[in-house]
Structures are given as C-alpha cells and as structure tokens.
Amino acid sequence: MDSSFFFGISTIAYILAMIVYITYLAFRKTQIGITATTITIIGFISQTIAILMRWKETYDFSGMGIIRSVPLTNLYESLIFFVWCLILGYLIIEFRYRNRSFGAFVTPVAGLALAFIDLSGMSKEIQPLVPALQSNWLLAHVMMSFIAYATFALSFSTGLMYLIIRSEKRNEAAYIFWSVTLGIFIALLLAMGMDFLTFKVMVKPEEFIKSYMFRASFFNPSQIVRVLSWTLMVVIIFIAWRYGSVLKKIVEKFDISSDMLDEITYKSIAIGFPIFTLGGLIFGAIWADQAWGVYWSWDPKETWSLITWFVYAFYLHSRLIRGWRGKKVAVVAVLGFAAVMFTYLGVNLLLTGLHSYGTIE
Amino acid sequence: MKEKRKSIVDRIWDLLASVKFAIVIFSIISLTSIIGTILEQGVEPARNIQILTRLFGKSLAPAMYNIFDKLGFMDMYHSWWFMTLLILFSVNIIICSSERLPKTWKIITEPLRPIPEEYFAKAAIRRDISLKGKPDKVKDIITKAIKGAGFNYLESKESKGYQFYSQKGKYSRFGVFITHMSILIILLGALVGIFFGFKGSMNIPEGKSYSVALLRTSPLTHSEEHEREIILDAIEASSGNVTASANQLNMDEKTLKAKMKRYGLQPLGFSVRNDEFNVDFYGGSDMPRDYKSWLTITDNGKEVLKKVIEVNEPLTYKGVTFYQASYGIVPGARGLFILKLISSSGISETKQLQLGDKFIIPGTHLEGIIKDFSPALTFDREGRPFTYSEMMNNPAVFIDFKENSKDKYAGWIFKRYPSTWKLPEGHIVEFIDYRGAQYTGLQVRKDPGVWVVYIGCITISIGLFMAFFMSHKKLWVRIVEEKNNTRVIVGATTNKNRATLERKINKMISLLSTKQERGK
Ligand code: HEM
Numbered sequence: 001m002d003s004s005f006f007f008g009i010s011t012i013a014y015i016l017a018m019i020v021y022i023t024y025l026a027f028r029k030t031q032i033g034i035t036a037t038t039i040t041i042i043g044f045i046s047q048t049i050a051i052l053m054r055w056k057e058t059y060d061f062s063g064m065g066i067i068r069s070v071p072l073t074n075l076y077e078s079l080i081f082f083v084w085c086l087i088l089g090y091l092i093i094e095f096r097y098r099n100r101s102f103g104a105f106v107t108p109v110a111g112l113a114l115a116f117i118d119l120s121g122m123s124k125e126i127q128p129l130v131p132a133l134q135s136n137w138l139l140a141h142v143m144m145s146f147i148a149y150a151t152f153a154l155s156f157s158t159g160l161m162y163l164i165i166r167s168e169k170r171n172e173a174a175y176i177f178w179s180v181t182l183g184i185f186i187a188l189l190l191a192m193g194m195d196f197l198t199f200k201v202m203v204k205p206e207e208f209i210k211s212y213m214f215r216a217s218f219f220n221p222s223q224i225v226r227v228l229s230w231t232l233m234v235v236i237i238f239i240a241w242r243y244g245s246v247l248k249k250i251v252e253k254f255d256i257s258s259d260m261l262d263e264i265t266y267k268s269i270a271i272g273f274p275i276f277t278l279g280g281l282i283f284g285a286i287w288a289d290q291a292w293g294v295y296w297s298w299d300p301k302e303t304w305s306l307i308t309w310f311v312y313a314f315y316l317h318s319r320l321i322r323g324w325r326g327k328k329v330a331v332v333a334v335l336g337f338a339a340v341m342f343t344y345l346g347v348n349l350l351l352t353g354l355h356s357y358g359t360i361e
Numbered sequence: 362m363k364e365k366r367k368s369i370v371d372r373i374w375d376l377l378a379s380v381k382f383a384i385v386i387f388s389i390i391s392l393t394s395i396i397g398t399i400l401e402q403g404v405e406p407a408r409n410i411q412i413l414t415r416l417f418g419k420s421l422a423p424a425m426y427n428i429f430d431k432l433g434f435m436d437m438y439h440s441w442w443f444m445t446l447l448i449l450f451s452v453n454i455i456i457c458s459s460e461r462l463p464k465t466w467k468i469i470t471e472p473l474r475p476i477p478e479e480y481f482a483k484a485a486i487r488r489d490i491s492l493k494g495k496p497d498k499v500k501d502i503i504t505k506a507i508k509g510a511g512f513n514y515l516e517s518k519e520s521k522g523y524q525f526y527s528q529k530g531k532y533s534r535f536g537v538f539i540t541h542m543s544i545l546i547i548l549l550g551a552l553v554g555i556f557f558g559f560k561g562s563m564n565i566p567e568g569k570s571y572s573v574a575l576l577r578t579s580p581l582t583h584s585e586e587h588e589r590e591i592i593l594d595a596i597e598a599s600s601g602n603v604t605a606s607a608n609q610l611n612m613d614e615k616t617l618k619a620k621m622k623r624y625g626l627q628p629l630g631f632s633v634r635n636d637e638f639n640v641d642f643y644g645g646s647d648m649p650r651d652y653k654s655w656l657t658i659t660d661n662g663k664e665v666l667k668k669v670i671e672v673n674e675p676l677t678y679k680g681v682t683f684y685q686a687s688y689g690i691v692p693g694a695r696g697l698f699i700l701k702l703i704s705s706s707g708i709s710e711t712k713q714l715q716l717g718d719k720f721i722i723p724g725t726h727l728e729g730i731i732k733d734f735s736p737a738l739t740f741d742r743e744g745r746p747f748t749y750s751e752m753m754n755n756p757a758v759f760i761d762f763k764e765n766s767k768d769k770y771a772g773w774i775f776k777r778y779p780s781t782w783k784l785p786e787g788h789i790v791e792f793i794d795y796r797g798a799q800y801t802g803l804q805v806r807k808d809p810g811v812w813v814v815y816i817g818c819i820t821i822s823i824g825l826f827m828a829f830f831m832s833h834k835k836l837w838v839r840i841v842e843e844k845n846n847t848r849v850i851v852g853a854t855t856n857k858n859r860a861t862l863e864r865k866i867n868k869m870i871s872l873l874s875t876k877q878e879r880g881k
Contacts, residue, residue: 096860135673274825282818290673293684293806294560295814296551298438300398307391314387317380347398 003057006050007080007114013043014087014111021103025253033100037091040107044087051084072142079117081143083110085150093154093264101254105157137287144279149340151272152312155265156337159330162261164251166327170241174327179244181334183237190236191217191229262326265333266319273312280305304343311336377449378456386450393446397437400429405580409435451548454541462538468833469531475517475524476837476852484837484852486863488870492847496522496840499847502873503840510869512836522840522847529834534856536827543824546817553810559627560808563683566691566800570634570659572601574681574805576625589624592617601628629681629805631660636667637794638688638801640753642777647737647754652685654801680807687802690736690751696798698731698758705787713796722788726764729790733759736798738773746773756795757781832857836866849873 020036051071059069071077090106093099160178167175191214198216215221217229284305289295296302315332318324367375376382399416400409406426413422413429433440481487492499500523507514512527561574573596581589592610599605603621607614621627636655643650651671658666658678668676675684695715703709708723719730737750738757749755761771762784775781776792783789834855841848851870855862 270829274822274829277825278822282822285818286815289811290675291684292686293675293682293804295811298397298402303394303398307394310387310391314384314391317384317387320380321384 003050003053006046006053010043010047010050011111011114013039013046014083014107014114017043017103018107018111021100021107025101025104036100036103037094040087040091040103043110044084044091047080047084047087051080067136067139070139070143072139072146076117078142078146079113082146082150082153083113085147086110086153089150089154089268097260097264099256099260101256102158104254105161106154109153109157135287135290137283137290141279141283141287144275144283148272148276148280149344151268151275152337152340155268155272155333158261158265158268159333159337161251161254161256162258162265162330163327163334164244164248165258165261166330167248170244174331175244176241177331178334179241180237181338182244182247183240184233186240187233187236191233262330265330269312269315269333269336273316276309276312281309301343301347304339304347308336308339308343311339374456377453378460380457383450383453383457386446386453390446390450393437393443396429396434400434400437402438403436403577406430406435447548451545454545458538458541465534465538469534473515473526473528473835475519475526475839478839478850481837481839481850481852484854485859486851486853486855486866488849488851488866490849490870490874491843492849492873493845494847495845496842496847499840499849503838503849506869506872507836507838509872510836510865512834514836514838519839519841521842524840525838527836529836530831531833533827533831534833536824536829536831539820539824540828541824543817543821546820547814550810550813550815550817553813554808555810558806558808558810561625561627561805562686563633563803563805564689564800565633565635565803566694567635567638567696567797570632570657571597572629572632573597574627574629576627578623578625581624585624588620589626592620592624593626596621596626596628600632601630603628627805631658631665631679633658633683633803635801637796638799639794640688642754647750652688652801654685654803656683680809682806682808684804684806685801686804688752689800689802690753691798691800694798696795698734698795699793701789701791701793703789703791711793722784722790725786725788727769727784727786727788728763729760730763731758732761732771734795736795738775753795753799756792758792758795760790829857832862834862 017036017039020032020039024032024036054071054077055066055069058071059066062069072081086106087110090103093102160181163174163178167178169175194216195214216225218226218233220226220229284302285295288297288302311332315329315336318329318332400412409429410422410426413425417425429435433442437443492502504514504516504525507525507527512529514525514527516523516525559574559576561576563571563574565571573593575593592606595606595610596603599609603617604614607617610617612620634657636657638652638654640649641651641653642648653669653671655669656667656676657664658676660679666676666678670676670683670685672685675682677683697713697715698718699711699713700720701709701711702720702722704722704724706724710723712720714720714731716731716734719728721728735746735748735755735757737748737752737754738746739749739755740746756776757773759771759773762769770785773781774790774792776795779791782791832855834853836853837851839850839852841850851866853862853866
C-alpha cells in the first residue's frame, strides 16, 4: 500500500460524505449526520496517512533531509494540502458550533478538488527540486500560505452564504454581487472542466496552467469558440442572478443564523490574517532574501500577495466603521478570496502569458 | 453644529486619524498596484507597448502608453505619487495610533475595582448560582475555582460576603499598537536600504578576480556603453582604486565619480575571485541540483575569506552579500581541460591542456590529442553527435589516440559519465573539469536596512498574535449570604473571543457545583 491508495480512500470518502451531508440536510436525522461526520473523519485520517507516506516516499527518493522532503513542492501536493487544511478547518467548526449543515458546502469543494486532480491527469510524480526551491523558509512559506488560503476559503463560503441569506430583492446590490460572483465561479469551473476533457494530456500542472488553461474556451484560437464561451459565461451569470432565489431557499434550510456566519467569517480571517502575514509575506520575503538577495522586488506574485493582504486589512478595518458591519464587510471577505485565487492561479495564468515575449497572435 | 466650528486643521487631523481614510488608502494602493502587475516595471518601452497592444489593440496602444508613462506607471513603485501614498499611509498610522495610545494606556494602567451589584447585570457574561453553606465556608472552593480558570484575584470584604475581582491579558491591548508600529519600522528599514545600500550584479569568469559591482541604470546610449566599458576596465585594472583609475583615464576624480554613478559602477573596496564554478545535475537529467561557486575575497592584497556559495547559501563580507544567481559561458573563451591520466599499471598524472594540445599516458607511448569540445553533447537518432546547449550541461572532449604516430582509436569522453573514461587497454582518462570558460553570475547586495525590516517582521508577528489570539478578560465574582446558602454572582467581560471565555466560566461554574455535591 502506498500513498496513492490512501489518497484514493480519502477522495472517495469526501465524495461519499458530500452525498451523506446533503441527505442529512434533507432529512435532518441525527444518525445520518453522525454517519456523515464519521465518513469525513475517515477521509481525513486516510489523507493524513497518505500525506505522511508521501513525505516518507519523497524522503527515500530525494535523499535530502526530512524537512526538505515535505510534500509541498508542486501544484498537486499543494492542492492536496489545501484540501486537508480545509477539512480540518471544517471539522473544527463542526465540533465548535455543533452544526453540520455547513458540511454540505465544504465536502463538495474537497471532493471535487481531489477528483479534479485525478481527472486532469496532473503529474503526481515526486519531482526533484531545482536549487532555488531547496529552502526551509520556502517550505514554511508554502505550508503557512496554504493554511491561510484554507481559512480564507472558509470565510469566502461563509461570507457568500451570509450575503445569500441577507439579500432580499434581485435589484439589491448585495444580491447582484453574490449572484454574479457565483455565476463567474461556476463558469470558470466549467471552463476548466472543458480544458481537462479537451486536453487530456499528461503535463506538469504548472505547464497545464501556463499553456492549456482556458484554451478550450476563453482563450481558444478560434474566434467563434471564444465568442461562444464569453456569451455562455454571461448566460450562466444571468441564470445565477435570475434563479438565485432557489439557492437562497436551500441555504436558509441550513439553519445557520446570519450572525453565526458573520462570526465564522471574521474568525476565519482573524486566524488566516496573522498566518498569511507571517508565512505568506514574511517567510516568502526571507526566502527571496536568501535566494536572490532581495526581500521585496515588486514582482507580480509578490505584489498580488500584498494586494490580498491589503484586502483583508480592509476587511478587518471596515468592521470598525459604523454602518459597515454586515453585508458590506461580507462583500470584502468574498473579494479577498478572489484576490487569493488570482495570486495563486491568475498571476501564472494571465500575467505570464501577457508578459511573454514574442509576436501577437 | 459642533462639526462646523472645527478649524480646517482639526478637520484634516481628524481625517488623517480616521479608519475611513485608512481603507481609502488600502484601496488606492491595491488598485494602482494591480496596474503595476499588468505593466512590467522598469523595462524598455517596447515591452509595455507590446502588452498594451495585446490589451487595447494596435491603434490605441501608443496613446495608452503615453498616458501611463506620464502618470509614472512604467516604474510606479518608485514614482512620486506612490511615495506620497506610502507617506500618507504612514502619517495615517502615526496620527491614529497617537490618538488611541493614551486611551489604551489608561485602560491598561487603570486599577481594577470591585463593582456594585447593578453592574453585574450589564456584564456580557453573567452567571448566578446558589451554593450550600455560608460565604466563609464556600470561599475556599470559589477562590480555587477562580485560580483554576487561570485568574489571579483580589478580594474585598462586603457587608454580606465578599467580592473577588480579577483581570487577565490586559497587555494584549498593545497588540494592535505594536502591529501598526511594526509597519512603520518595516517601511523605515526599506528606506534605509534605498538610501544607504545598493543592489547589483557581477559576472566573474573562472579564475578572474573583480572588484566592481554593476548596478541597474536607466538605458544607456551606444557611446555611453562604450565609455562605461573603458572606465570599468580601468577601475578593475587598478583593483577598485578610483584615484589611480582617474589618473590613468586622464579625468579628474570628481568627473570619474559622477560617471561611475551614471553608469552604475559600484566599487566594493575589496575583490572577489571565482576559483571555480560547478553545476551538479540530478542523475542523468539536465535538471540542475546545485550551482556552486568557490569564491575568495581579497582585501588590501590579502586573502581574507574563502567560501563555497550556492543558491540559498550566500557569502557576506563587510556588509556586502554575494548570492549565486546565474551562470553562463564566456563568449570566445578558451578554457583549460583538466584531465587525470591513469595508466593500467597505476601511474597517474594530472594535466591542464588546451584545445589542440597533446599528452601521453604516463609510462606508455600512447599519445592523445584534444581535437574537439562540446559544452553539451548528445547523439541524434542516427548516432551523430551534436551540441544541444550553449551551457555546460554535458561537457565532452573528442580525443584522438596515436601510438608511434599510428592512429589507434578516437572518441568522446564525457565529464559526467565515468564509463567513457576507460580506454581499451585499461588506461583511464578522467575528465575532471573544463575550467575558465564559465562565469558565475552573482547578485551583489548591500542593505544595512534589512535588519530593521526583520525586526519589524518579528514585532508585527508578535503584535498580530497579541491582537488576534489574546484578549483582555475581566472577571468579578460576588458571594452573598442568603439564609444558610451562598449566592454566587459571576460577571465577566472580554474585548475578544467571548465564546472562549464563556466556556471557561461555564467550566468554572460546573466545577463549583460538583465540588459542592461531593462536599455534601
Ligand atoms: C496594512 C496596514 C495595517 C494593518 C496590517 C493593520 C492591522 C490591524 C489589525 C490586525 C487590527 C486589529 C483588528 C481586529 O482586531 O479585528 C487593527 C485595528 C485597527 N487599526 Fe489597523 N492596520 C493597518 C493600518 C491601519 C491604518 C493606516 C490605520 C489608520 C487609521 C489603522 C487603524 C486601526 C484602528 C483604529 C484599529 C482598531 C483598534 C482597536 O480595536 O482598538 N490601521 N489594525
């Protein structure tokens, strides 16, 4: 049995848990709820075992020290770790707030992320490290960034749910904001799904992001496909806006009060912000300082981390302003996660392409 | 009404002290920074015109370029308005903190007092239970429970009982202040670096010793570039001595210094020699595992320091740090082949040879001639050799062997593959190195402000930890005699994490009741 066996178990467990959590929402039977939690915990334990085993495998393979062998060096491993943090965060919330409804929202993210990794044929090989990446600071940096990202992902979903519950009319700014955000989110996920189906190639994930992402839709060489995909995106956003009330009814069923959602949003950010400051910004700067001799060089990735940091600083301070509590700060929490996603994916995806040398198509 | 009477100075002060102003600044910095990540910073105009063409089309791009250029977006993080934003941001923090610090100070230093009965009803967390026995009897259990919850209490005697009062974590209120001050410290450290430090690079070929770092400059014309080369050579020739170079160049020292500034020539005051540079690869692949440079620092004619540097392992001397950044081939360089010759009978000899040189395997008549060299040799499908990279990825020499002037055999010997070193007779030609053709690319930095920045990083971590994970909790417990029982009234407040305190208090209360049960 190797790590992939346990990764397999955790993927199946999370997907199963998703189904059971949704069933629980529908019937509200305690036994179903306990089953869902149990399955999630089983998934979590096997994922933990899998990560530890992969750590050992990397250690045996690379011949480097134990700390250097932490499996956190490529997109595949970092996504796994992200899911692990997300589930851990969720389990803590479930036990603290004694509320399971939220599981129906989190386990799909975890299950889909893992299934995505499998579908995409993302390279799972243990890869040797180029010299610049052989740094303990970098490891601490990546690990803490992902823990922070997981807390931000939680605040994103609670912030969004808060907006969904609290907005009443279709012409209300908050309603338009959450439905459009959700529409874009769904459209981007669909587009990525299409990429996976179109280019079922075994490429390194980094390469996938650079050369294949959105090539089946928004960046397709054919003008017709491009126009069609953008149109489709608008249609999806419209549908999300028009039929958002259906989702609102579902979320209301969760019996989570809006105050509790607001509190979880704040708590997640209050935990994520210091971790992100220390791990994401400071450790990243120390690493850059050791590797290149500049702790800050305003490169796009660094600058986007800083923007993310400012958005969450905005969130923390806007709560202090009278009349901002509630919907307005929830909007900022949602925007914060958009900045996180852009820092993680968009910089490589959009800016690298834009900055590449060569002629214009 | 009151608002109107405020003077303009007061109003500006209030604005600069407000959190609203802070979030406006956050937004402006973030939004302009987004543009700064789209347009490349500090590059030649053609790059950004290309980017703008991709975004806006050919016809609009030049106009857009002009607008953004005028606004300073081509190097925005050094533009006057970005500096202004950072100054406003700092002023905002300073004024806001100076307004709040006295209040925070007062809260922290204010001694805690017992509170009158009616205040308990106003506390955020309230509990009210009844215990068997008179106050003097249950007092011990209660104080133990308070201590058990981690509070050190004071007590005061009241008419019908006691009041215990306690607070914890009051200094955590400094967390926000420390966080804000740390931001100023970090900005200060960055300023020190900008004014008293430099960032440059050096490409040193193997065997050479240089004493001038090259800093980034604004674009140079051809004639300027030419002059720069001449000046650089002169300074290097005099090992960084500016007065001597000025004499040699027939320039007065002041002019030379001005030109050096313009051309980004930064003498180090000592010199750095590259004794050797080497790249290690993973297994048989071309994926580098390690770049290493063997450096020697010479100061005042004396060798003072030797160190092997690699990525993530820099060398520091007199406040200047050298980082392994890149490497490459010196164009047109003729390096030396270092070969170790071992005959089958075990006699060995190490030789330094050039292309075309001859050598003899010791103790034999076998003569080799170095005919060809490739920095990165591989074979195509038909088995023909070709060079696949300019870089020294897989160096190989072609050697022709003769014995008594008769051709014997010939072939490629690879540095990375010992199996190619063996000759048919059992002699070994070990390809140790090809030296002198590679340069090591060093990043050179002097930044006296970096410690200030790091101190700011440490304090901001402490500040954030205090601000988010610690809280200022106050607890009052009043016990009053009621018939033969004791009423215990608990009131508690906290500025953060109310749920945690509530759990703690609940635990304390349940402890009290169970103790009492057992006591019965
Ligand atoms: C990027 C820069 C900044 C960071 C990282 C930062 C960080 C923080 C943090 C972590 C808190 C605690 C928030 C909470 O407990 O929820 C806070 C509170 C606060 N900040 Fe900032 N801050 C920054 C800039 C500013 C600026 C420019 C001002 C100027 C007005 C400011 C004013 C305040 C105020 C008034 C509070 C509330 C203090 C209290 O609760 O007693 N901050 N800040």
